[in-house]
Amino acid sequence: MTHKIEWCDLTINPFTGCEGGCxxxxxxxxxxxxxxxxxTLYHHLKDAGHDPFAxxxxxxxxxxxxxxxxxxxxxxxxxxxxxxxxxxLSWLVWDRHQGVFREGRMxxxxxxxxxxxxxxxxPQHTFLVLTKRPDNVMVTFDAENLHLxxxxxxxxxxxxxxxxxxxxYADSLHWVSMEPLLDPLLADADLEGIQWLVLGAQxxxxxxxxxxxxxxxxxxxxxxxxxxxxxxxxxxKADPAFPWPTELP
Numbered sequence: 220m221t222h223k224i225e226w227c228d229l230t231i232n233p234f235t236g237c238e239g240g241c242x243x244x245x246x247x248x249x250x251x252x253x254x255x256x257x258x259t260l261y262h263h264l265k266d267a268g269h270d271p272f273a274x275x276x277x278x279x280x281x282x283x284x285x286x287x288x289x290x291x292x293x294x295x296x297x298x299x300x301x302x303x304x305x306x307x308l309s310w311l312v313w314d315r316h317q318g319v320f321r322e323g324r325m326x327x328x329x330x331x332x333x334x335x336x337x338x339x340x341x342p343q344h345t346f347l348v349l350t351k352r353p354d355n356v357m358v359t360f361d362a363e364n365l366h367l368x369x370x371x372x373x374x375x376x377x378x379x380x381x382x383x384x385x386x387x388y389a390d391s392l393h394w395v396s397m398e399p400l401l402d403p404l405l406a407d408a409d410l411e412g413i414q415w416l417v418l419g420a421q422x423x424x425x426x427x428x429x430x431x432x433x434x435x436x437x438x439x440x441x442x443x444x445x446x447x448x449x450x451x452x453x454x455x456k457a458d459p460a461f462p463w464p465t466e467l468p
Contacts, residue, residue, distance in 0.1 A: 226417060226449045226467065227347060228295040231288075233281035234330065235260055236274035237304040239351055241372075243399055243421050246302040247272045263313055267320055274307040276330060279315045285337040294343040296467075305331060305348055306355035331358035338362045349396055351376075353383045366415070366468070368394035374404040385412045392468060397437070398451065401427070406436035415468040416441050419451035429457040438464060 224230055235250065254261040254271035260280075261271040269275075288297065299305075309324040338346050339362040347366045350356060360367055369380040377395070384393050393412070397405060398419030410416065418437060420429035434454050441448045447466035455463040 224298055225451055227298040230298040230301040231284050232302045233284045234276035234300060235303045236272045238307060245423060260313060273311060275311040275313060277313045277315060288341050288344055296345050298347045300348060304350050306350040306352040328357045335360050335362060338365050353380055366392045366394060368396055370396045372399055373402045374408055377408045400430045400434055403430060403433045406433045410441060410444055410446060413446055416446050416448045418454055420453040422453050429454050431457045
């Protein structure tokens, strides 16, 4: 468990990886670095001849992580899967006891059903999950302590991803993360129905300049719609004089 994301208390990654090929994916970059660390899931993937960012799950680690969370009485905001997309279509399964990946792959409904059950068993915590492919979320996440969100970087993704989320999970708290915020046209995005907005800049080698003006316009529009907004430090420091909000739902 780590504590490096501003809008949550903990991040956990018992499953990892994504089939997407986003140009600015920080998680893919980190996975290559972590593949050099003995004992990590990324190292096991590389050692077995897989891409270190291939979708994979350590089932023992999944249950062990949630068992530790269940013993914590004080509620935390937990970002589940910061290095992955829960809407992956198939998952390699690491067998910790045998030290190998099992034959065959886990189907998305299997992993999502496990995650839903484990989340419901930890009602004191709030779990935050992000996906780029809400249409591939095949299980109804009806746990009240799950906040399901979508990640977008371009205007056209709002209409597909966010609308799909709103239509399929109308009773859940739904949120949108525009990080990295890359498209100035997102200033005109339809924010109706969104219950929380997160904005952030691109980071890493060769990253473009922060879309500060676009972020300011989104903050003002979200404020007019009474949508809590959290602007990450990597955007705030680009214009420290502006009253950037850091609100939680």
